[in-house]
Amino acid sequence: MAPLANDHRPRRIVVVGGGAAGLELATRLGDSLGRRGLADVALVERSRTHLWKPLLHSVAAGSMDPSEHQLNYLAQAHWHHFRYHFGEMIGLDRTAKMVKLGATHDVEGREIAAPRAIPYDTLVIAVGSVTNDFGTPGAAEFAVPLETAEQAVRFHHRLVNAGLRAQAQGAPIRAGQLHVAIIGAGATGAELAAELHQSLREMVAYGLDQVDPDRDIRIILIEGASRILPALPERISTATFKILTRMGVEVRTNARVAEVRADGIALAGGEFIPAELAVWAAGVKGPDALAHLDGLEVNRVGQLVTDATLKTTRDEAIFAIGDCAAVPRAGSEAPVPPRAQAAHQEASHLARQVKRLLQGLPLEPFVYRDFGSLVSFGRMGAVGNLMNLAVGGNVFIEGVLARWAYRSLYKMHERALHGVTKTALDTVARGLSRRAEPRVKLH
Numbered sequence: 162m163a164p165l166a167n168d169h170r171p172r173r174i175v176v177v178g179g180g181a182a183g184l185e186l187a188t189r190l191g192d193s194l195g196r197r198g199l200a201d202v203a204l205v206e207r208s209r210t211h212l213w214k215p216l217l218h219s220v221a222a223g224s225m226d227p228s229e230h231q232l233n234y235l236a237q238a239h240w241h242h243f244r245y246h247f248g249e250m251i252g253l254d255r256t257a258k259m260v261k262l263g264a265t266h267d268v269e270g271r272e273i274a275a276p277r278a279i280p281y282d283t284l285v286i287a288v289g290s291v292t293n294d295f296g297t298p299g300a301a302e303f304a305v306p307l308e309t310a311e312q313a314v315r316f317h318h319r320l321v322n323a324g325l326r327a328q329a330q331g332a333p334i335r336a337g338q339l340h341v342a343i344i345g346a347g348a349t350g351a352e353l354a355a356e357l358h359q360s361l362r363e364m365v366a367y368g369l370d371q372v373d374p375d376r377d378i379r380i381i382l383i384e385g386a387s388r389i390l391p392a393l394p395e396r397i398s399t400a401t402f403k404i405l406t407r408m409g410v411e412v413r414t415n416a417r418v419a420e421v422r423a424d425g426i427a428l429a430g431g432e433f434i435p436a437e438l439a440v441w442a443a444g445v446k447g448p449d450a451l452a453h454l455d456g457l458e459v460n461r462v463g464q465l466v467t468d469a470t471l472k473t474t475r476d477e478a479i480f481a482i483g484d485c486a487a488v489p490r491a492g493s494e495a496p497v498p499p500r501a502q503a504a505h506q507e508a509s510h511l512a513r514q515v516k517r518l519l520q521g522l523p524l525e526p527f528v529y530r531d532f533g534s535l536v537s538f539g540r541m542g543a544v545g546n547l548m549n550l551a552v553g554g555n556v557f558i559e560g561v562l563a564r565w566a567y568r569s570l571y572k573m574h575e576r577a578l579h580g581v582t583k584t585a586l587d588t589v590a591r592g593l594s595r596r597a598e599p600r601v602k603l604h
């Protein structure tokens with residue numbers, strides 16, 4: 162493929178979805194190709210700001226202020242030489258090579274932009290995944306998923322309001338009133354349970370003297386499999402179970418949720434767990450829009466199927482990366498897992514491949530390298546395993562080393578977006594401002 166399109170204009174590369182994968186890719190391509198006018202790079206994103214998704218459980222628990230970590234797409238696009246289109250992809254015309262965007266509106270319902278279409282020569286779809294509640298009755302109504310910053314903030318508001326209500330009501334606190342049920346004990350659920358345990362106690366310490374944390378607050382982690390963190394090695398699962406139960410988190414395994422109600426969770430066996438606050442953190446699937454993209458192939462869980470070069474199976478001009486892509490993994494039946502490190506590696510790989518594409522060179526296959534899995538418990542530390550180290554194999558780590566390794570994944574994302582200097586300055590600035598503020602967000 163030549164650097165210029167047939168009409169001698171720079172090739173139009175459109176990335177849809179500015180998350181862990183898409184924003185890193187658009188930034189890299191903008192810095193390398195957009196800056197020199199070698200390509201016209203554009204990002205289509207339905208939000209105005211970006212927050213790295215693995216931070217959402219800390220936002221939900223109130224242990225992190227999202228505004229300290231949010232990035233503005235318009236500014237990022239300006240600084241890194243790509244164009245930002247605010248809008249949601251609702252369809253695709255593969256023959257005309259157009260991405261269809263829906264209308265955008267402000268909070269008062271006034272239209273910001275009418276429905277429109279963006280032309281592309283090369284399209285990269287990176288729209289992430291959504292929580293899969295498997296159609297469980299009441300889940301959509303009463304349990305908050307953690308897919309977006311808005312949802313994490315909404316849950317945090319529910320939490321603070323529950324505390325304020327309990328303080329003001331005069332009557333004794335009901336069973337379940339300050340109980341939080343977390344459905345799904347993957348890394349997100351386990352990390353949220355640990356952070357909530359701490360932040361709720363800290364919130365109460367700021368003068369909610371009608372609440373007795375040991376009597377009134379309960380965190381229940383509900384998992385359908387026989388152990389928590391079923392996708393991670395058993396040693397991490399066992400260590401996490403010990404830490405959570407030592408904290409006082411109630412862990413329920415082999416527990417299938419039949420219904421979520423306003424006042425609690427009904428299990429398939431008939432048991433009812435009182436809990437007026439619920440988070441759905443189980444299962445991921447591709448967003449529904451992917452099934453209607455002009456015939457692109459999707460798998461059983463709605464992800465776009467790609468070949469080893471990250472190209473979708475039915476269109477030479479369309480790639481998919483991140484959680485929305487089912488990328489084949491050598492030696493495994495299952496595709497590359499939906500994780501931040503996979504999104505980062507795929508974005509880096511595709512940035513190199515797009516340049517090869519423009520030079521007319523053949524595409525190289527993507528090889529996923531699993532560097533291990535880490536689970537953080539906020540200030541209570543972290544556990545995990547690191548793989549592919551020089552010593553070979555798989556090393557179990559915990560404490561300070563695990564916490565440092567956990568943080569380094571986010572630093573890698575920040576470096577890809579801002580470079581080394583700004584990342585270092587931001588880290589220092591956040592460290593200083595945190596010393597002057599409550600450790601838990603109280604509003």
Ligand SMILES: Cc1cc2nc3c(=O)[nH]c(=O)nc-3n(C[C@H](O)[C@H](O)[C@H](O)COP(=O)(O)OP(=O)(O)OC[C@H]3O[C@@H](n4cnc5c(N)ncnc54)[C@H](O)[C@@H]3O)c2cc1C
Nearest residue numbers: 178180181182207214215249250288289483484499500501
């Ligand atoms: C609470 C939580 C904790 C996690 N913790 C970890 C962890 O510790 N380690 C780890 O490896 N992984 C973790 N993950 C998984 C990790 O966040 C994802 O694998 C990663 O964010 C995937 O990147 P992505 O770019 O594919 O999707 P995302 O980061 O979700 O980005 C998708 C982007 O696309 C946009 N978008 C969606 N649909 C459209 C549309 N139709 N049109 C335009 N824009 C659209 C969205 O607004 C979003 O900005 C966690 C996930 C969650 C939810």
